[in-house]
Amino acid sequence: MIERDDHQLRKGFEALRREDAACTPPFEATAAAARARQATVPRHRALTLAAAAAVVAVVVVSIWRERDGVRLQIDLATVRWHAPTDFLLKLPGDELLRSVPQLGSRGLDRRTL
Amino acid sequence: MAADLTAELEQLHAAAFGWALSCCGWDRTAAEDVLQASYLKLLDGRARFDGRSSFRTFVLGVIARTAREARRRSALRRWLPLASVVLGPEAEDGRPDPATALTRADDTTRLVRALERLSARQRQVLHLVFYEDLTIAEAAAVAGISLGTARTHYERGKAALRKLLEKEQE
Numbered sequence: 001m002i003e004r005d006d007h008q009l010r011k012g013f014e015a016l017r018r019e020d021a022a023c024t025p026p027f028e029a030t031a032a033a034a035r036a037r038q039a040t041v042p043r044h045r046a047l048t049l050a051a052a053a054a055v056v057a058v059v060v061v062s063i064w065r066e067r068d069g070v071r072l073q074i075d076l077a078t079v080r081w082h083a084p085t086d087f088l089l090k091l092p093g094d095e096l097l098r099s100v101p102q103l104g105s106r107g108l109d110r111r112t113l
Numbered sequence: 114m115a116a117d118l119t120a121e122l123e124q125l126h127a128a129a130f131g132w133a134l135s136c137c138g139w140d141r142t143a144a145e146d147v148l149q150a151s152y153l154k155l156l157d158g159r160a161r162f163d164g165r166s167s168f169r170t171f172v173l174g175v176i177a178r179t180a181r182e183a184r185r186r187s188a189l190r191r192w193l194p195l196a197s198v199v200l201g202p203e204a205e206d207g208r209p210d211p212a213t214a215l216t217r218a219d220d221t222t223r224l225v226r227a228l229e230r231l232s233a234r235q236r237q238v239l240h241l242v243f244y245e246d247l248t249i250a251e252a253a254a255v256a257g258i259s260l261g262t263a264r265t266h267y268e269r270g271k272a273a274l275r276k277l278l279e280k281e282q283e
Binding site: 024 | 119122123126127130131134141145148149150152153156157218220221224225239240243244271274275278
């Protein structure tokens with residue numbers, strides 16, 4: 001039973017092979033097309049290589065700059081940002097909180113006592 | 114040397130095209146593209162025959178790998194639109210070629226339809242054994258799987274194919 005089934009499958013595949021053979025493109029045409037692709041493949045390869053080289057160059061330059069301490073200097077004083085509502089945080093006499101009172105001096109403000 | 118290689122490829126051409134068709138889901142354009150890419154690999158020496166298997170098995174293996182690469186590239190193109198700039202234009206749409214399907218007899222159309230419903234591995238192993246007349250061991254080498262796995266795919270594939278063909282006939 002199984003052998004008969006195998007025989008039927010084999011016959012089916014043989015028919016498929018015959019039909020495929022009838023529509024197979026000529027070998028010469030396929031080989032010529034393959035050789036013609038040889039000219040276009042290096043272009044794709046060159047593009048891939050160029051992209052990879054650009055990435056490597058960026059990485060190498062950034063590592064080199066990091067190692068040599070060449071860094072972009074940012075002046076923090078110039079970029080300090082003040083919110084428009086900063087004035088709300090100002091308390092009367094808040095300068096006293098930022099300075100240390102001197103004990104024994106006469107000039108102590110009454111507010112510190 | 115190159116002439117010998119060309120002559121050997123010419124002898125295998127029909128079998129190679131049939132295998133490429135099977136690897137590309139019977140899409141003729143995609144199969145021709147895969148076959149050209151495979152021949153290019155063989156002719157420019159990127160795929161070199163080292164005599165560990167028969168030349169036929171080696172060539173069919175190269176075609177299977179090239180078809181896998183083409184499928185991967187196609188998937189990449191779908192996910193990364195810019196990939197087509199580097200990978201080049203797409204040749205396949207993954208569907209059976211309508212012109213080829215029209216020229217088929219009813220029995221072979223049924224067989225192709227049933228094969229399409231099998232798993233890729235089962236289809237590959239059955240195609241290699243019944244269409245390409247390879248042994249299961251040679252089919253395993255072409256598909257890049259172990260002999261035991263190929264045997265399992267062969268037996269299960271045959272059983273599934275018989276059932277599908279019976280259903281198609283009803």
